Amino acid sequence: MKPVKLGLIGVGTVGTSTARVLNNNASEIARRAGRNIEIVHASRRNMSNGLPVEIEGIPLTADPFEVVNNPEIDIVIELIGGYHPALELVLRAIENGKHVVTANKALIALHGNEIFAAAEAKGVNVVFEAAVAGGIPIIKAIREGLSANHIQWLAGIINGTGNFILTEMRDKGRDFASALREAQALGYAEADPAFDVEGIDAAHKLCILASLAFGIPLKFDAVYTEGIAGITTEDLVYAGQLGYRIKHLGIARRTDQGIEMRVHPTLIPDRRLIANVDGVMNAVLVMADKLGPSLYYGAGAGADPTASAVIADIIDVARTITTDPQNRVPHLAFQADQIVDIPVLPIEQISTAYYLRLRVDDIPGVMADITRIMGESDISIEAILQKEPDAGVEQATIIMLTQKIREMQMNQAIDKIRVLDTVHGEIHRIRVESLDVD
Numbered sequence: 021m022k023p024v025k026l027g028l029i030g031v032g033t034v035g036t037s038t039a040r041v042l043n044n045n046a047s048e049i050a051r052r053a054g055r056n057i058e059i060v061h062a063s064r065r066n067m068s069n070g071l072p073v074e075i076e077g078i079p080l081t082a083d084p085f086e087v088v089n090n091p092e093i094d095i096v097i098e099l100i101g102g103y104h105p106a107l108e109l110v111l112r113a114i115e116n117g118k119h120v121v122t123a124n125k126a127l128i129a130l131h132g133n134e135i136f137a138a139a140e141a142k143g144v145n146v147v148f149e150a151a152v153a154g155g156i157p158i159i160k161a162i163r164e165g166l167s168a169n170h171i172q173w174l175a176g177i178i179n180g181t182g183n184f185i186l187t188e189m190r191d192k193g194r195d196f197a198s199a200l201r202e203a204q205a206l207g208y209a210e211a212d213p214a215f216d217v218e219g220i221d222a223a224h225k226l227c228i229l230a231s232l233a234f235g236i237p238l239k240f241d242a243v244y245t246e247g248i249a250g251i252t253t254e255d256l257v258y259a260g261q262l263g264y265r266i267k268h269l270g271i272a273r274r275t276d277q278g279i280e281m282r283v284h285p286t287l288i289p290d291r292r293l294i295a296n297v298d299g300v301m302n303a304v305l306v307m308a309d310k311l312g313p314s315l316y317y318g319a320g321a322g323a324d325p326t327a328s329a330v331i332a333d334i335i336d337v338a339r340t341i342t343t344d345p346q347n348r349v350p351h352l353a354f355q356a357d358q359i360v361d362i363p364v365l366p367i368e369q370i371s372t373a374y375y376l377r378l379r380v381d382d383i384p385g386v387m388a389d390i391t392r393i394m395g396e397s398d399i400s401i402e403a404i405l406q407k408e409p410d411a412g413v414e415q416a417t418i419i420m421l422t423q424k425i426r427e428m429q430m431n432q433a434i435d436k437i438r439v440l441d442t443v444h445g446e447i448h449r450i451r452v453e454s455l456d457v458d
Contacts, residue, residue: 021055023055024058024334025094026095027063029063029088029098031063031064031072032064032100033323035062038097038099038327039074041324041331049335053335060079061093062078062079063080065082067082088112089112095337096109098113098124099123099330107127107135111135114135119144120139120144121147121333122146123151125221125224126224132231136351146351148333150329152229154180154318155325156318162232164349167353169309170310171308172274174233174273174306175272175294175305175455176303176305177267178304179221179222179320180320181300183268183298183300183302184199185200186256186267190260190265217247219245219268219283220245222270222283223283224240226243226272226283230281233353235353235360236359236364238352242281243281243283244281246282250285251285260290261405262287262405262421264289264295266286268284269284269453277363285451286453287375287450287453288453302319304316307457370427371427372425373454376447377419377447378390378448380415380418380442380443382414383442386443404418405418
């Protein structure tokens with residue numbers, strides 16, 4: 021049987037690792053795919069750098085459109101990232117009848133609906149396992165392994181940079197800025213870390229996971245997104261005293277009213293396995309009606325883990341190249357005509373418990389005023405911690421954990437507490453999720 025021929029767009033860290041693994045594990049990959057797989061054309065933006073040994077002898081171009089227009093190629097591997105020209109390249113490859121493998125979560129989250137419609141029309145596959153959680157096969161698990169289940173919710177640590185920062189802050193007492201500098205020094209965070217620390221990267225990934233889990237269109241703009249820059253070492257210490265850890269979670273949940281999709285710092289009981297996922301590791305907890313809870317853990321980034329997922333996709337496509345397009349695994353797990361546009365709930369309509377940190381005057385009656393406002397808003401308080409002020413300081417810190425309540429009610433209560441003369445500075449709020457799996 022003739023080999024499957026690949027066109028590689030992007031010969032950076034992941035592209036080089038992909039070529040290396042294809043070379044080093046060629047016989048094992050061929051045994052699994054049923055045929056040889058080889059790169060026959062590649063493109064890279066900077067032609068002045070020396071070629072990695074893994075692609076020496078392969079025709080190389082600075083113009084990626086030469087790759088997608090090459091009639092010899094069966095599968096295009098897109099590893100340049102970003103929105104443009106990645107979108108144009110992927111659409112051109114599809115128009116030319118080529119299958120596509122991509123690790124580009126931003127592209128799928130924002131333009132996946134358009135891309136998948138084009139692929140359906142041309143009878144080709146677009147696969148993207150490496151777009152979410154690096155080498156963890158979470159997309160395959162949801163799309164195939166859990167296909168008999170009604171998925172109720174999922175929650176994931178899906179950005180390793182943010183998880184590393186919070187781990188450093190908790191374990192070493194660093195402040196946010198110091199932990200971020202360490203992440204940048206180690207290569208975990210970019211010079212501009214906004215996508216990671218503001219939650220945008222995690223929101224891209226959550227958008228994809230929610231579509232796979234619930235059979236809804238990709239709706240990146242509907243994901244509520246909140247970053248970790250406001251988390252302090254103080255918050256991490258108080259959370260620990262209350263039996264919780266703070267993680268930057270992506271949460272998607274099916275409710276009777278619609279779909280929740282939200283990314284934000286979250287207190288999780290420290291007994292949960294996912295609360296103990298530290299450093300740059302990723303994990304996704306999925307609750308399904310028949311299987312129950314299942315946890316998927318592993319390296320969420322890095323050249324080899326990402327290449328592992330890319331090549332798994334290549335093998336899947338190689339196996340299905342001769343399959344009738346109507347009998348392939350659907351792009352978003354559900355058949356294209358069964359995708360349902362269920363409404364996504366705004367953050368004001370979600371219900372969760374809350375951690376609140378307030379700075380108040382250390383005088384009698386302050387707590388009574390705050391609890392009165394909470395009571396008038398039908399908010400029950402689960403626990404209270406009060407840090408006595410240091411000598412000569414006239415303000416105390418109060419920590420409260422509430423029971424589950426709708427966000428709109430919490431907003432109203434915070435607005436009333438904020439205007440009290442005895443309350444100073446910002447009221448820090450972090451949502452709390454028990455992630456019950458019993």
